[in-house]
Amino acid sequence: MSNMLKAGERLRDASTGKPVSVLELLGDGGQGEVYRVSFAGTEYAAKWYFPSTATPLLRSRIERLVEKGAPNDKFLWPLSVLVKDGSNGFGYLMPLRESRYSGLSPVVRGKARATLTAVATAGIQLSDSFLQLHHKGLCYCDISFGNIFLDPRRGDIAICDNDNVTVNRDKNMAVLGTMRFMAPEVVRGESLPGTQTDLYSLAVFFFYMLMREHPLHGKKESSVHCMDDPAALEIYGKNPVFMFDPKDRSNEPHPEYHAHVELLWRLCPSYLRRLFLQSFTDGIRDPDRRVRESEWRSAFCRWRDTMVDCAACGTENSFDDSAKSAAFCWAPECGKALTAPVALKIGSITVTCRADRKLYRHHLDGSYDFSMPIAEVTPNPKDPNVKGLKNLSTAKWVVTLKDGRLRDIEPGRTISLEHARSISFGAAEGRFVHYAGSGWQESV
Amino acid sequence: MVKILSAAQKSTKWLELCESKIGKSHIMRGKPNQDANKCRHLDRGRAGLIVVVSDGHGGDRYVRSKHGASMAASITCRYLKERLAPYWDMPSAAVRVSLTELQEEVPRYLLRQWRSTVREHMATEPWTDQEKQFGWGNGPVEDAYTAYGATLLFAAALPEFILYGQLGDGDMLTVARNGAIARPIARSESSFANETLSLCSRSAEANMTLAMQRYGAGSLKPEDLPPDMVFLATDGYSNSFQNEEGFIENVAGIHDYLRSSNGYSSVKRSLPHWVENCAQSGSGDDVTVALLFPESLISRTSS
Numbered sequence: 001m002s003n004m005l006k007a008g009e010r011l012r013d014a015s016t017g018k019p020v021s022v023l024e025l026l027g028d029g030g031q032g033e034v035y036r037v038s039f040a041g042t043e044y045a046a047k048w049y050f051p052s053t054a055t056p057l058l059r060s061r062i063e064r065l066v067e068k069g070a071p072n073d074k075f076l077w078p079l080s081v082l083v084k085d086g087s088n089g090f091g092y093l094m095p096l097r098e099s100r101y102s103g104l105s106p107v108v109r110g111k112a113r114a115t116l117t118a119v120a121t122a123g124i125q126l127s128d129s130f131l132q133l134h135h136k137g138l139c140y141c142d143i144s145f146g147n148i149f150l151d152p153r154r155g156d157i158a159i160c161d162n163d164n165v166t167v168n169r170d171k172n173m174a175v176l177g178t179m180r181f182m183a184p185e186v187v188r189g190e191s192l193p194g195t196q197t198d199l200y201s202l203a204v205f206f207f208y209m210l211m212r213e214h215p216l217h218g219k220k221e222s223s224v225h226c227m228d229d230p231a232a233l234e235i236y237g238k239n240p241v242f243m244f245d246p247k248d249r250s251n252e253p254h255p256e257y258h259a260h261v262e263l264l265w266r267l268c269p270s271y272l273r274r275l276f277l278q279s280f281t282d283g284i285r286d287p288d289r290r291v292r293e294s295e296w297r298s299a300f301c302r303w304r305d306t307m308v309d310c311a312a313c314g315t316e317n318s319f320d321d322s323a324k325s326a327a328f329c330w331a332p333e334c335g336k337a338l339t340a341p342v343a344l345k346i347g348s349i350t351v352t353c354r355a356d357r358k359l360y361r362h363h364l365d366g367s368y369d370f371s372m373p374i375a376e377v378t379p380n381p382k383d384p385n386v387k388g389l390k391n392l393s394t395a396k397w398v399v400t401l402k403d404g405r406l407r408d409i410e411p412g413r414t415i416s417l418e419h420a421r422s423i424s425f426g427a428a429e430g431r432f433v434h435y436a437g438s439g440w441q442e443s444v
Numbered sequence: 445m446v447k448i449l450s451a452a453q454k455s456t457k458w459l460e461l462c463e464s465k466i467g468k469s470h471i472m473r474g475k476p477n478q479d480a481n482k483c484r485h486l487d488r489g490r491a492g493l494i495v496v497v498s499d500g501h502g503g504d505r506y507v508r509s510k511h512g513a514s515m516a517a518s519i520t521c522r523y524l525k526e527r528l529a530p531y532w533d534m535p536s537a538a539v540r541v542s543l544t545e546l547q548e549e550v551p552r553y554l555l556r557q558w559r560s561t562v563r564e565h566m567a568t569e570p571w572t573d574q575e576k577q578f579g580w581g582n583g584p585v586e587d588a589y590t591a592y593g594a595t596l597l598f599a600a601a602l603p604e605f606i607l608y609g610q611l612g613d614g615d616m617l618t619v620a621r622n623g624a625i626a627r628p629i630a631r632s633e634s635s636f637a638n639e640t641l642s643l644c645s646r647s648a649e650a651n652m653t654l655a656m657q658r659y660g661a662g663s664l665k666p667e668d669l670p671p672d673m674v675f676l677a678t679d680g681y682s683n684s685f686q687n688e689e690g691f692i693e694n695v696a697g698i699h700d701y702l703r704s705s706n707g708y709s710s711v712k713r714s715l716p717h718w719v720e721n722c723a724q725s726g727s728g729d730d731v732t733v734a735l736l737f738p739e740s741l742i743s744r745t746s747s
């Protein structure tokens with residue numbers, strides 16, 4: 001790799017003049033190199049552009065991004081422009097990505113295992129983050145394996161390479177994206193990237209996350225021996241067909257290459273399958289029919305809320321309460337009927353009371369704020385098999401016990417799930433239920 | 445149309461030397477050389493070069509691994525030439541090449557072509573009675589890929605970057621102009637639980653690892669230049685040395701030899717003997733060694 005900067009070299013924050021020290025080269029890409037640097041006693045990352053890409057247009061875009069600020073803390077956003085004395089070069093300072101994050105590629109290839117809860121959490125964070133980005137009138141333009149990272153254990157995401165973020169339909173945008181993730185109209189050269197094309201790219205990314213395959217990689221793609229530009233234009237742009245399109249079976253899964261996809265599709269909850277169907281049938285042809293960020297967020301929240309551990313083998317499953325038949329453990333060596341644990345029904349939302357389950361504001365009033373959980377399922381310190389619900393909010397709960405008595409649960413206190421029938425959170429009421437074959441029934 | 449070449453394109457023409465010898469143990473067991481290799485220049489000007497080395501598994505069950513290795517070498521050369529053509533034809537496009545994207549594509553399509561070719565071979569070459577003794581011809585086609593099992597090593601040197609790839613054992617090292625030696629792909633990536641990864645394994649696509657070295661990105665600093673030598677070899681070569689240090693020292697020695705006066709002629713003359721020595725007196729395994737180096741290394745030493 002080339003090193004434009006050396007360890008110990010000094011850069012400057014362009015606006016404050018404060019020094020930034022280069023520590024080591026972390027990696028490089030098509031536009032520049034990324035270094036670990038030290039600024040004001042803290043380590044950051046810094047991108048330094050190759051001379052050929054360090055244009056005045058790029059610099060003013062970075063300056064605008066710095067001024068706008070990050071939509072949330074998931075974006076490793078430009079914090080300030082960096083310059084070097086005696087040089088026309090420039091770069092920018094950004095938060096350092098922690099080592100716990102992995103690209104999606106190892107997850108898709110099976111080299112990094114991500115739990116279902118982590119995948120659902122990543123889906124929630126991504127959709128929520130892009131909602132906030134689009135609300136600022138910005139679009140990302142280049143969703144791909146190389147730009148979005150996730151923690152396979154916890155599901156937290158980190159969105160990198162934000163120097164390509166721009167306003168919707170910017171004629172001066174630097175990149176069109178990565179072809180596999182581009183909306184068909186962008187592949188065909190009929191449209192510039194924007195928020196609507198971001199929605200398509202997001203859907204492709206989600207499909208990869210859940211199905212470990214591209215949505216358009218059915219039989220047609222399996223006959224491709226080299227994905228060169230003409231082949232990519234055909235598959236992703238001119239004749240895109242979803243592998244599970246109910247009206248067009250010409251691109252259905254290949255039995256040898258896509259057996260895993262067919263299994264994962266069957267295991268996927270029906271409400272998520274509906275969103276994929278919409279994204280890759282109507283959504284292929286009509287950008288206005290693409291699934292909105294908020295719809296994805298809601299679906300992934302619902303999915304995460306249904307996670308249970310098989311009582312027989314401990315495998316993580318999602319309990320699809322929209323399915324008519326009883327659920328079975330998906331582990332091939334198990335296959336036993338899932339025993340749904342106690343769940344909490346709050347309005348139309350049902351949340352399984354699994355260990356470490358957290359409740360958030362949206363569970364009560366529909367407004368999303370993942371920064372502060374309001375409740376958490378915790379094990380009894382004396383008997384881990386006994387679970388309780390801890391009040392993490394600032395409001396008092398009123399719990400109706402199974403024997404009809406009422407009990408106040410102050411902030412910081414816990415109520416045993418075994419004894420509770422319902423909880424009044426103030427903003428909403430939740431009832432404890434259990435699954436009984438045909439649907440959820442109240443616990444007695 | 446006048447084609448504007450980058451500084452790297454103008455200066456980096458690649459040469460190769462390659463040698464393969466059958467191992468003593470194979471001769472004694474009446475087996476053929478199960479290694480394969482293939483080199484291909486991207487154009488007559490030698491400004492791009494692909495070198496592939498493949499080692500067919502030697503166990504008795506791998507009755508067709510010689511064919512598997514041969515197919516792997518040919519297919520890889522052909523595929524990489526086609527896939528990387530845009531980066532040769534348009535150097536500016538090389539700026540945008542993404543290792544992440546190539547990591548997604550190359551193993552997928554390479555493996556697909558290899559399996560397709562193996563199936564064609566099985567269809568046209570029925571299992572012999574001797575081969576059937578190992579259980580081939582009874583089970584599903586997907587299980588029979590094992591009979592063709594082989595490893596894969598490649599280096600594709602283009603004007604703006606080199607793409608390295610590895611699946612299974614074997615050694616690939618780069619030697620910089622200052623003599624520093626490195627493995628572009630960590631050795632731990634090539635095996636799992638001490639068993640080599642293979643083209644025939646179900647996890648082959650997940651386990652084929654790529655690496656990329658860019659150079660000539662608007663800078664001509666020494667550390668930005670292409671490596672002075674890329675060394676590829678099947679594991680029969682490194683297994684001929686007592687330890688890793690001895691092997692690395694040997695590779696460094698080859699580099700020194702190559703850049704000495706008349707080094708190219710000397711190495712070209714001596715390489716077959718070194719490889720034969722390892723195959724007969726060293727590991728006793730089949731041995732294949734391939735060297736890539738810029739033509740400028742030779743002209744540098746000549747001047």
